[in-house]
Amino acid sequence: MATEPEPPGPVRRTPPAQATRSIAAANPLRTTPGLTAGRIVPPVGRGLPTRTGDSTPDWLEPAMAANGIGSFDWDIRRDVLEGDQRACAILGLDSETFDRSSASFLAMLHPDDAPVVRRRVERAVAELGQCGAYYRTVFPDGELHAVRFRGRVLADAFGRPSRMVGFVWDATVELHKRERADELAALREDRSRFIKEAARALSEAVTVRDVARVFTELPLPGLPPDGLALASLEAGRTSVLGASGYTHGLMDRFDRAPLPPGHPAAEAIRGRAPVFISSREDYRARYPEAWAWADESGRSAWAFLPLIASGRPIGVCVVSFDEDRELDTDERTLLSTLGGLVAQSLARARLHDAEHELAAGLQRVMLPRTVPAVPGVTTAVRYLAAGSGLQIGGDWYDVVPLPGGHVGLVIGDVQGHDVHAAGIMGQLRIALRAYAAEGHPPAAVMARASRFLADLDTDHFATCTYAEVNVDYGVVYAVRAGHLDPVVRRGDGSSHVVPVAGGLPLGIAPDEEYRVTRFSLDPGETVVLCTDGLVEARGMDLDTGFARLCDVVSGYLPALGESAQDPLDELADRIASQAADSSEREDDIALLLLRWDGPAGGRAAQQLRRRIGQADLARIAELRGELRDALRRWGVPQLIDTAELLSSELVTNAIRHTDRDAMFTARLYHEADGGGARARLRVEVEDESDLWPTRRTPGEQASSGRGLMLVEALADGWGVEPRGSGKRMWFELSAESAESAEDEG
Template identity: 45%
Template sequence: MDDRVAGALSLPDDWPAHPDLSLALNRMGCFDWDLGTGLMHMDQPALDVFDLTAAEYDDRPGTLARRVPRDEAARLDGLVSQALKSGRTAYGAYFRVQRRDGSLRWTHTQGFVRRDASGRPRRIIGIVRDATQELADSAARQEIDEERRRRTSLVEGTAVSLAQARTVRDVIAVLKDSQGLALLGATSLVMGLLESGRIHLVADGPEAAHVPGTRYTRVDEPYPMSEVVRTLTPRFIESAEDFADSYPVLWPDIRHLGITSAAYMPLIAQARPIGALGLLYRDKDGFTPDERNLLMALGTSIAQSLQRAMLYEQEHDLAEGLQQAMLPRRIPAVAGAQVAVRYRSARIGRDIGGDWYDLIHLPGGRVGAVIGDVQGHDTHAAAVMGQLRIVLRAYAAEGHSPATVMARASVFLHELDTDRFATCTYAEIDLSTGVVQMVRAGHIDPLVRDVNGDCRRLTAEGGLPLGLSAEFGRLEYPVTTAELDPGQALVLFTDGLVELPGADLDEGMQLLTSLVTNGPHDLQKLADDLCAAVDVRGGQDDVALLLFRRRAAQAPQAGGRLQQHVAQNDPEALSSSRHMIRAAVRAWGAKERADEIELAADELITNALIHTDGGAIVTIRVMAGPERRLRVDVEDRSSALPRRRDAGEAGVSGRGLMLVDRLADVWGVESRGGGKCVWCEFLMPESRRRPWTSDAEAPLGSST
């Protein structure tokens, strides 16, 4: 047993190895530099590092200079001098040595400074060694670390970009970005989404890469996307041969693309597949473990972004469908007018709000134009908008005056018991006269574009927003009367068209005025341009737009009428009614009798306001028949009939009806339920009718 132990512990004769052997095997050599004499002894391994023979070296450091590039020698000398002067005991440096064949290789030296008792340096003893492999390994490690950092940065950067993607198209755009593909080393990508057991190809790789019949494929078909969706496992195709062998149905159609490898990953969200992603490579063979891990991590991030995008699109489609259902399905054609409407959803949030437009045919050839905005950007705002639009349309169609329509709509919104209010502008337009009666409930003033393109703001006195006016008991809505000449256009819009990030409303109005002034004459093109301007600046609010241009004047129709309520103690309302009558008389061809008609109507209105306890309703219309007549009706709530009496020489009252009797061709009084109507008519001979020939009779403006 002792013999066996002794045999097991037997050692080679040259054990332990001499230090010279260890140094030589590790391509290290020694030197001893005597600073007093300047001689430097170098052993043979050290000379081998410098590619010198013993016969070529004379123990002088200067002899080594021919092997060291000048800049390297200067740097090394400076390092040694600094070590000697600073009192350090050691130094080390990497430098390059030029071999006999002219090639350079990295070398490392390390020296120990020996000093005397006074601290003066006497000798430097050290080593030199070939550091080529060491630095190559270090550079390789740095490249690996850099590659890992690059891949990590790629995943992080892609994740950030994907976080901002709202739709599937946005996700595909991020992935197909040329920089992202270059960082991945991929030539192109393909992507499919799982829909009802089939894979829908939504990104089909490089140009001319589409394979007929693969837009929709079943999960059980022999395609790589189908395989990864079935197995929920990535598939890395290492070579063209691997591709051809594994997928013989697909390979013949893509062989011309020069694909040498591919990576297909299932896109999994909440433990279920939603699709697959394929990255196609040229001039690449195989995938390292790090590359596989990177691609799988990227696939997870993409799947989460796709799921968010798909949910967003589903919600957006639902919201957009609700919004479209609430808006009018079509705008009716209006004889004698050109109309353009647009709705643009916001670019943030759910892309739905309470903005709306509407155009309503009214009795007597009149048209009601509505623009409004319910507070909020959600489905509730859209639902409230739909109800409010229908109610406002119903009130207008019943023949109520604009102020009454707005007041009743406000009461309705308040009684809905919702926390939303709405702004709105309602304009009632008579196409035969061009008279516009407008009511504004907290909304932005509209614009008017003239025939020559000039655009200006139409200032209209307004009331509180709908809902709020009913809540605070302030249902009075003043009516602004204006005139719209042939060729002029009324521009109604919501605040999303003029709101600018970081700017006030006046700046937005100035910009809109400029866009309308310089825009095309055609309203459809102008509407497109205005919406495009909103898209460019990325508006954060919905936009509803209604453009209305009056064309050539229409002949007055039997039964057509203009009507306005005149409240007591409201001089503005009285002035507005005079404006309406004057415009109608001129438009309907009775200009020669305009002063008579206006004076008679003014007397009837004033009489109703003075002698009754309420306001008056003024109606003016053209009566068709053998003799065309213009009729003015003034209704009030008093049942007491007016009496014609002699005012006497000093009397200041009683002259009204006498004046009406002298001016009008015929007049009378009719009982109307709880009130009465005093009327007068004026003959309009055909010879006195004036056809409308001017495209710009008078500017559109407020009666105030």
């Protein structure tokens, strides 16, 4: 706190005879020649010149008294400090306890100021010059005062320092001014820091709820409020977004209520300027119509801040205090600045919420609202929006009931992450669902979907995996178009990726032919289909992502009945929770799980139904494989060879001699036969042609015409039946049932 001395003025020493009290000053003479063992050694030779009479002129004393200036005289050799009554009063000295030494004087100074005063006095003594300082001193009652002094060192006849004489005056008022200035500077710094922190916090607030939370938690520096409220304005009504310091009942009455014109908030919005109210009397006098609400709030001072964004009022902030408060200019400026920050943040958050709601609504429309229930299987789906952007994209899932009680699973991702991609996804999902529901085989469904996307001419492509699940006996026929392989969780809890033959993404090559991969499930096993957002992210490659997914899928799952929800839902929740955090995830995620529960009662439904495309001859080979598996599961393997041959003949005949698709159906019936039971297999092939088959007798060199002859020779019975449009050809085979054979064994 010490400052450089100002230029010295005329100094007159007060004679010791006029000093009534002693004051302390720094003693620099520990390094002054002539001092021994801390004692003052009187100089040898002539003494100091002395004055006679009153050394203070008559005109100087009134001036010093009027300005509160005291004088001091410090005998450097004897280390004795003396001063007049004003000096003692300024320094708060007690003549009974003060021993007039420099050490006692320094002990009274503020610890931060004493070293500075000591150094300056020592320098003045060493240089026979002058010094001055501003320092703080503590009075006996503990009160802090400030003092300024100026002094000059006088030399004796030998040029050695002898005395220091000078003036001292009270600077406590200056101290208070400095303290107040320091407080104001600190307060301004706190307010500047508060504005920066508030701007940062509000800029990070994404939703309207975030803005309300940040506002109601703001610690206003220098004027801590007792109540904060944030309300938006919509169609002349206020909607409370957040509040602190108010009861819920009071806010509920204010929420969704029209804003009366006589309310201070209405005036702030109309005038687009803050309204400050310093007391309850001021409020009642200025706004009598709105006094009831203010009276119930229990507050005594208010600030109503209009929220103006792009020149349009969007809401109001209310800052209230329990005590009367007249806000100064700086406080009003702070609140006005805060209102501007909140307005901009709220406008941005409202736009974000509107865009998010639009995106969410569009996504809900594009994705199936519910997943159909299919007997024999359990499904679970999840969709996680991307952590940034519009939170809408081209990922989708679908579950399609198929003819014959089977089910189709679809998971896909259209290129891009915007509304355009979502629109294409919606069209593609509907088209693919229609193709699958018509009964087309998986390869044909995928090929037709690719041609459909190419015909849209959108310059977008899509990846997709389509799997048809035979609910009767748990066989999966999967087709992949540039998408991810499925993951299967086995009955023992292990999981692995099932390689599926892949083709180009949809829309790239319209004539692409897709290959089908067949794998089977046991009861209780689960197929997991997902989009790449689940297994790919920054810092995580595809292999690592699949390894993490398999670890999650392989975790423990409770058995049915052990948990409040189905274990499949728990698995879906666990997979979704392990996905990258929304703030880091750059892509949305679609997740589809299907568990094959197995046949009801432990016995598979003994029916196989398939549609065969008119130009899809490869489907006939697939049908033969399915029929073999079905008959083996149904316990009549002795019928496999004959049923496979005759079914091929009927299906080929329908495809070759018509221009429409054929529907193949195989059913196994169990009939009582005396003391045992026999199994009867009935195979039907339906087409839409009215041309009936004709039995011929081909020659030895003929290449056709033997189909019906084989049917007639090998089948226990066969025939042709008319339908509304087209016909139905059928044959039956009989065999001893597996149950009867076991009984006889």
